Amino acid sequence: xxxxxxxxxxxxxxxxxxxxxxxxxxxxxxxxxxxxxxxxxxxxxxxxxxxxxxxxxxxxxxxxxxxxxxxxxxxxxxxxxxxxxxxxxxxxxxxxxxxxxxxxxxxxxxxxxxxxxxxxxxxxxxxxxxxxxxxxxxxxxxxxxxxxxxxxxxxxxxxxxxxxxxxxxxxxxxxxxxxxxxxxxxxxxxxxxxxxxxxxxxxxxxxxxxxxxxxxxxxxxxxxxxxxxxxxxxxxxxxxxxxxxxxxxxxxxxxxxxxxxxxxxxxxxxxxxxxxxxxxxxxxxxxxxxxxxxxxxxxxxxxxxxxxxxxxxxxxxxxxxxxxxxxxxxxxxxxxxxxxxxxxxxxxxxxxxxxxxxxxxxxxxxxxxxxxxxxxxxxxxxxxxxxxxxxxxxxxxxxxxxxxxxxxxxxxxxxxxxxxxxxxxxxxxxxxx
Amino acid sequence: xxxxxxxxxxxxxxxxxxxxxxxxxxxxxxxxxxxxxxxxxxxxxxxxxxxxxxxxxxxxxxxxxxxxxxxxxxxxxxxxxxxxxxxxxxxxxxxxxxxxxxxxxxxxxxxxxxxxxxxxxxxxxxxxxxxxxxxxxxxxxxx
Numbered sequence: 001x002x003x004x005x006x007x008x009x010x011x012x013x014x015x016x017x018x019x020x021x022x023x024x025x026x027x028x029x030x031x032x033x034x035x036x037x038x039x040x041x042x043x044x045x046x047x048x049x050x051x052x053x054x055x056x057x058x059x060x061x062x063x064x065x066x067x068x069x070x071x072x073x074x075x076x077x078x079x080x081x082x083x084x085x086x087x088x089x090x091x092x093x094x095x096x097x098x099x100x101x102x103x104x105x106x107x108x109x110x111x112x113x114x115x116x117x118x119x120x121x122x123x124x125x126x127x128x129x130x131x132x133x134x135x136x137x138x139x140x141x142x143x144x145x146x147x148x149x150x151x152x153x154x155x156x157x158x159x160x161x162x163x164x165x166x167x168x169x170x171x172x173x174x175x176x177x178x179x180x181x182x183x184x185x186x187x188x189x190x191x192x193x194x195x196x197x198x199x200x201x202x203x204x205x206x207x208x209x210x211x212x213x214x215x216x217x218x219x220x221x222x223x224x225x226x227x228x229x230x231x232x233x234x235x236x237x238x239x240x241x242x243x244x245x246x247x248x249x250x251x252x253x254x255x256x257x258x259x260x261x262x263x264x265x266x267x268x269x270x271x272x273x274x275x276x277x278x279x280x281x282x283x284x285x286x287x288x289x290x291x292x293x294x295x296x297x298x299x300x301x302x303x304x305x306x307x308x309x310x311x312x313x314x315x316x317x318x319x320x321x322x323x324x325x326x327x328x329x330x331x332x333x334x335x336x337x338x339x340x341x342x343x344x345x346x347x348x349x350x351x352x353x354x355x356x357x358x359x360x361x362x363x364x365x366x367x368x369x370x371x372x373x374x375x376x377x378x379x380x381x382x383x384x385x386x387x388x389x390x391x392x393x394x395x396x397x398x399x400x401x402x403x404x405x406x407x408x409x410x411x412x413x414x415x416x417x418x419x420x421x422x423x424x425x426x427x428x429x430x431x432x433x
Numbered sequence: 434x435x436x437x438x439x440x441x442x443x444x445x446x447x448x449x450x451x452x453x454x455x456x457x458x459x460x461x462x463x464x465x466x467x468x469x470x471x472x473x474x475x476x477x478x479x480x481x482x483x484x485x486x487x488x489x490x491x492x493x494x495x496x497x498x499x500x501x502x503x504x505x506x507x508x509x510x511x512x513x514x515x516x517x518x519x520x521x522x523x524x525x526x527x528x529x530x531x532x533x534x535x536x537x538x539x540x541x542x543x544x545x546x547x548x549x550x551x552x553x554x555x556x557x558x559x560x561x562x563x564x565x566x567x568x569x570x571x572x573x574x575x576x
Contacts, residue, residue: 015500017479020457021449022497043496044451047530054529066526069455069551113458116465132465139462149462150455150551374453 006030012362014043019366020117021373029359037354039347044374049337056332057083057303058296062153064323067339068375069150070113073106074316075339075375076155078323081236081312083157083334086327087303090292095159096237097285101172102145102154103314104274104281108179109138110317111267111274114370115190118264121363122199127189134182141175144168157299159291169282176275183272190264191252200260204353204365207258214352217345218319219270220369222248223263225256230315242277260368267370304332318342318370341375442474443565446484446508450501450535452491455551456518460488463554470558481508486561489543492520492527493535505541511572513544513564517557522546544568 007030014022022043028036048067052060064075077099084091091099112135119127139149145164146152154160164172190196206216211224221228229246231239247269249256256262293299309326319342326336346369353365449457463470464477478484481504493501505514514537519525521537537543544567547560 014497015448015504021454022451022500043494044449044491045494045532046451046492046527047532048527051527051530063526066453066455066520066550069453070458072455116461129465132462133467136462136467149553150459372454374451 007035010359014040021371023371023373025362025366027354027359027362032358032360034354034357034359034362037351039350041347041373041376046374049339052337053333053335056300057157057327057334058300060334060337061156064339065151065153067341068372070110070372071106071316071318071321071341071375072151073103073154074314074321075323075341076153077103077237078312078314078316078321078339079325079337080155080157081314082310082323082325083303083312083327085310085312086308086325087157087306087310088308089158089302091159091237092289092292093238093286094163094288095290097281098160098164098290099155099237100239100242101164101278101281101285102142102152102160104277105138105142105145107274107317108271109135109142110370111271112138114267114317114367115186115264118260118364118367119190119196121367122196124196127196130189131186134179134186137175137178141172144171156291156293157303158293159289161291163290164282164285172278172282176279179271179275183268186271187268190268191261196264197261199361199364200264202257203260203361204357204368205257205259206349206353208256210352211258211349214348215345216319216349216369218315218317218342218370219263219266220319220346220349222246223256223266224258225249230313230320234313236313238281242280244273244277247273260364263368300332303327305329309336316342318372318375319345321375341372343369343372343376346371347376442476443486443561444478444484445475445486445488445561446478446481446504447488447490448481448501448504450489450491450497450521450537451494451533452518452520456490456521456557459551459554460490460517460557463557468554468558470561475558475561481505484508485512486564487512487514487541488517488557488561489514489521489537489541490517491535492524492530492533493537493540495532495534498534498540501537501540511568513561513568514541515545515547515557515560515564516543517547517552517560519548519550522548525550 007028010027010029013019013024024040026038027034048063052063061076061079064079065072067075112131116128116131143149146154146162154162206224208225211221211226225248227246231244232246247266249262249265251269252265306327307329312323314321321342322340324338325334328335349369357365447460487508516522516537520527524533524536527533545560545564547556549556
């Protein structure tokens with residue numbers, strides 16, 4: 001048969017029932033096989049960093065919560081850690097334990113949410129309804145502790161805003177017991193079901209080498225067998241004392257393959273891990289203050305005088321989230337605020353995952369990295385007042401120019417104060433608090 | 434407003450115009466067993482061409498405005514538009530962004546607003562029912 005060009009393009013999105021959020025894929029398909037994919041993002045870009053740099057730090061904290069409704073504890077934790085490093089604020093031990101409890105509760109709700117969405121993408125709606133039904137228990141606890149089902153407004157610079165009252169502890173314990181009893185059923189439904197296995201085994205494979213070279217983070221990287229977890233690699237809050245270990249499919253007795261099945265394994269085992277962490281924190285949490293600044297005006301006045309830069313990192317349910325902040329004395333708003341959300345790192349892993357897969361597997365592969373488009377859409381170039389598109393050549397040119405700047409800057413530097421490309425002094429962001 | 438709104442099944446299309454996922458997951462929560470709107474015949478459909486109600490979340494970013502208009506035009510009449518969330522109703526915390534052209538009622542006519550950041554599932558259900566009751570009023574009971 002003569003060689004013919006049989007590659008067609010299928011655009012999917014930005015509005016499509018298989019996608020929950022606006023993003024556009026352009027697939028090159030040959031028959032039922034995907035040969036390539038192009039991803040167009042930016043539909044959910046709201047310019048949050050830009051707005052944050054025009055507001056005072058407390059307003060920015062609540063804005064950071066609105067980066068993503070699912071990670072509405074992760075982003076505030078990362079920004080509070082960044083500001084606390086920049087301004088030199090101490091966090092009382094009890095507040096650190098409380099932050100761990102809140103973020104692990106969020107992880108449980110987010111992973112169960114993912115499991116339901118994944119089941120839905122497979123056409124297994126019964127399982128969607130089952131997981132979302134059991135997910136309501138953790139939302140009840142979050143509502144009990146924070147007053148809201150989503151967007152909890154819990155962390156604040158210097159601590160947390162709400163304590164866990166003694167009468168609430170039995171409710172949290174009951175939730176932990178409930179999920180422990182349920183876990184085996186969930187593992188059964190997801191991992192020992194032949195139809196789920198048939199749809200997820202060897203589908204959307206991301207090898208360990210690809211995950212490593214594409215800098216995948218979170219469960220996406222761990223499912224490929226990488227032992228990569230910010231809570232383990234660069235401990236913060238009290239995660240160091242709690243001894244968190246990155247979960248890979250090996251913990252379930254499987255050699256990691258990096259497919260969708262492995263991603264489900266990692267996320268479900270992490271629910272169990274989070275339950276253990278919550279229980280440990282409840283027992284080990286010391287008595288004491290929950291914030292070093294009980295009065296908001298005092299906090300604002302202190303932050304206005306603060307000067308410096310800081311980096312805050314946190315293992316969000318989807319992976320590593322980083323906030324960078326720079327403060328200047330006498331200015332209420334941050335001088336610089338940069339957010340790196342986990343989906344931003346995971347985006348490129350879609351390319352090898354989609355390669356040579358079937359069109360019917362698009363929804364589950366797209367969902368398998370647990371994409372959070374609203375977290376990620378924050379790149380927009382405005383030059384001379386008009387929005388422009390950055391081409392590959394432009395990026396290459398920018399990248400070369402940056403290397404040049406760094407090299408020439410390094411030549412001028414004296415040890416201890418090395419100017420970098422952005423003109424700031426480099427700071428040692430050592431682990432721990 | 435009576436239960437007459439529930440005489441027929443309501444099909445709902447959900448469009449996210451740059452929302453933070455908070456409202457979106459509460460919409461799914463409304464569909465799943467705790468709130469279970471499917472018992473009233475309310476269900477999410479895959480295309481605006483099958484929908485009676487448009488659920489719009491998000492503050493409407495610049496690239497999504499044109500698409501929101503198109504989805505609105507693709508929805509057959511009579512239709513109701515329900516804005517879910519504070520940012521879609523008033524721009525909320527995103528009021529001074531360069532890439533937000535909303536709120537939603539600047540782009541398409543809105544029947545009902547559900548404020549909250551995010552609103553609870555009960556509020557979303559109430560919003561949909563209110564919109565349909567209003568629609569029945571406007572069309573003289575015919576739908």
